[in-house]
Amino acid sequence: MKTLLHAAGLAAWLAMSQASAGISLNGTRVIFDGAHPEASVTVRNHGADILVQSWLEALDSDKAELPFAITPPLTRLPAGQEQLLRILYAGAGASDQQETAFWLNVQEIPQAAGKGNVLQLAVRQRVKVFYRPPGLDGDALQAPERLRWRLRRERGNSWLQADNPSRYHVTVTGLTLLSGGKSKEISRAQMLAPGAGGQWPLPADTANDARLRYQIINDFGASQAFEARLQGVAPAQPQRLEP
Structure with missing residues (x-):
């Protein structure tokens, strides 16, 4: 009983400490x-x-x-x-x-x-x-629309691949793959560096025809929703979804 009271008191103290973080x-x-x-x-x-x-x-x-x-x-x-x-x-x-x-x-x-x-x-x-840097080509607000998404398959494994051809970083989060009437949440957020890419493992039976929905984090820290229609290994360009 004393242990429980002590733990409860410590938890309450930590909560108050965090709430009053300066x-x-x-x-x-x-x-x-x-x-x-x-x-x-x-x-x-x-x-x-x-x-x-x-x-x-x-x-x-x-x-x-x-x-x-x-x-x-x-x-x-x-x-x-x-x-x-x-x-x-x-x-x-x-x-x-x-x-x-x-x-x-x-x-x-x-x-x-x-x-x-x-x-x-x-x-x-x-x-x-x-x-x-000054004079940088392109626009940071348009960089998320320049991402290219595709499905990759190799030796029985499947991946979701993203490539960022822009000169800006793009952070993607909250990814969900819609395929064959099922949805697969991909929880790992990732920041895609300029000229680089990222990948996420997928179930081996993921269909070639799928829709990808996700959010990006903009300059103001807000989320914006996008969707890309995936057709196998062909690169797909995302479309911004209206709020």
């Missing part, structure tokens, strides 16, 4: 227009006085150091206040032919606790930054 960002992603010298993010503190630590990192942690910097990397943020974080480009090192994506991490560091044993949580938020 910081929030003004967006779920950052678009860095290369025509401007910097991009900015606003951090708001809804709780007590804290320190905010911010840093950038590559999507692939094995990659070399990024040609970007963030300032201030560490700052005190009083209760009820906000802080502007500035992301700066070194001027060289990122591709000028396609979009570059990387992570922005913002971590709340609570003040030191007083006397006694107190569990403190350092809450971290992580969003993607998309750097778009």
